[in-house]
Amino acid sequence: MSLEPFGWTPALAQDFHSLSDELGFPVEPGRVVRQDRALLKVQTATSVVLAAPSGTLFAQASSAEQLPVIGDWVALTPGGAGDTRHIHRVLGRSSLLSRRDPGEPDRPQPVAANVKRVLIVV
DSSP: OOSGGGTOOHHHHHHHHHHHHHHOSOOEEEEEEEEETTEEEEEOSSOEEEEEEOHHHHHHOSSGGGSOOBTOEEEEOOOOTTSEEEEEEEOOOSOEEEEEOSSOTTSEEEEEESOSOOOOOO
């Protein structure tokens, strides 16, 4: 399988390779396709895997907007099909859809990233 059907582009590949060199350890690209509480389902080139933000990513994030959400392209540790992976970085976003946080109305709550079309049904 390839990541192109999920929106992977040569520009993203270039950003990912420079990020991989910066981290200094092997990572693979993936796109967040589902969020279940603290765990994320990430589509990689080979399968859908479970992943969670690394402790370093949590420590570096100054707000919830900097943590991965559905639609984000991420760099995660390689591993086996049943392993829970760690997300080390979020690649640059082209857009971010957010709403008011129900618990803290003054803060935005990210819902999805890199969205090209939105359909709202009421």
